[in-house]
Amino acid sequence: MTDQNDNFEALIQRSLAGDQRAYAALLQKTSRLLRPFLAKRLGFTTEVDDLMQETLISIHKARHTYDGNRPYKPWAFAIAKFRLQDFLRAHYADQLRHAIDFDELEENLHEAVTEPVISYESISGEVQKLPQKQATILQLMHQDGYTAKEVAEKMGMNESAVKVAAHRAYKVLKKKLER
Amino acid sequence: MENIDDLVARLAQDTTAVKPAPHPFMLSLQWMGIAAIYLSISIALSGWRPDILEAFHRPWFVAELAALLGIFIVTSVSAALLAFPDLHQKRLLALAPTWMFAIFLLILYFAARTDNPPVPLPAHSFECTLGITLMALLPAVWTFYFMRKYASTHYRLAGSVALLSAFSVGALWLRLHEETDSIAHVIAWHYLPMLAIGIIGLWLGKRLLKW
Numbered sequence: 001m002t003d004q005n006d007n008f009e010a011l012i013q014r015s016l017a018g019d020q021r022a023y024a025a026l027l028q029k030t031s032r033l034l035r036p037f038l039a040k041r042l043g044f045t046t047e048v049d050d051l052m053q054e055t056l057i058s059i060h061k062a063r064h065t066y067d068g069n070r071p072y073k074p075w076a077f078a079i080a081k082f083r084l085q086d087f088l089r090a091h092y093a094d095q096l097r098h099a100i101d102f103d104e105l106e107e108n109l110h111e112a113v114t115e116p117v118i119s120y121e122s123i124s125g126e127v128q129k130l131p132q133k134q135a136t137i138l139q140l141m142h143q144d145g146y147t148a149k150e151v152a153e154k155m156g157m158n159e160s161a162v163k164v165a166a167h168r169a170y171k172v173l174k175k176k177l178e179r
Numbered sequence: 180m181e182n183i184d185d186l187v188a189r190l191a192q193d194t195t196a197v198k199p200a201p202h203p204f205m206l207s208l209q210w211m212g213i214a215a216i217y218l219s220i221s222i223a224l225s226g227w228r229p230d231i232l233e234a235f236h237r238p239w240f241v242a243e244l245a246a247l248l249g250i251f252i253v254t255s256v257s258a259a260l261l262a263f264p265d266l267h268q269k270r271l272l273a274l275a276p277t278w279m280f281a282i283f284l285l286i287l288y289f290a291a292r293t294d295n296p297p298v299p300l301p302a303h304s305f306e307c308t309l310g311i312t313l314m315a316l317l318p319a320v321w322t323f324y325f326m327r328k329y330a331s332t333h334y335r336l337a338g339s340v341a342l343l344s345a346f347s348v349g350a351l352w353l354r355l356h357e358e359t360d361s362i363a364h365v366i367a368w369h370y371l372p373m374l375a376i377g378i379i380g381l382w383l384g385k386r387l388l389k390w
Contacts, residue, residue: 018196
């Protein structure tokens, strides 16, 4: 553990002196260090990749605020956490913007949602064509039998977001099946 | 978006030797030095309060000034620490203004208790808040200017602390310049506006220190 820390600090000190190879090695090591932290908090690999890139760019921009005389990891994690919070804030703000009124949701929720006339298996092909997040939610709810609350916990989302995503998926499926 | 390997290669190719930022203690010392010069010039131009020597014999006035100076020092150090992503790994020190404000409130409470019979309120009121705010403008500008060079991950708190630091310079100036002994006036028009300043700082921090 100490060796690894030493490596980080030695690498950034060489990087600050302009050593490009040391800098590339540092960023690679940092990305391996931070990936599990971000992956644990985000549902999808694409989101983790996007945020990882933003975090590395932020580390690049802020590298002058690290002097090599204190542990590197808390510094890098502080930036990763900052970017994660930013990402989540934007993500949930976006969800709120696109949220559906619950009155509208109620009107559109037919009995078929709880007692499906059409089985999941018969439309699984159409489900797979949906966006990844919606398809996963429907699969968990209707094939694996999880409740919206359990799906929310599993995917690191909140329950109402899961319900809204499912509702959107039902609407798309309904349109396709009516054709 | 490009993949991680491509990004790392691009960033590594772009990198050149970088001069590390000064230690936050040095940074805050620099700000305090500039503020001391600014305060000295301002008092030299506006003049000391006529009863300054007599005022320095009053223990609660001295305690109030000492606490105000403490707030200025602690908020300067805290603002400098908050300009760094990891608070330079001195989290407790970065949050020290909370303790300093608690001491300050305690001193004001005891000063108010000893103000018996109460000193009559002066004729003016909001002019003091306005004067402090105008006096704090320049320190606020330079503090935010310096802080923007770094990378705050607590930009709202950083903005608030920076603005409180600047406001304390103005408050110090007014206490040394204006001959007012009414503690009720001082609390209402000199120090209560600090609450609003702290809130404005949260907003300014988001506008100016986000990166």
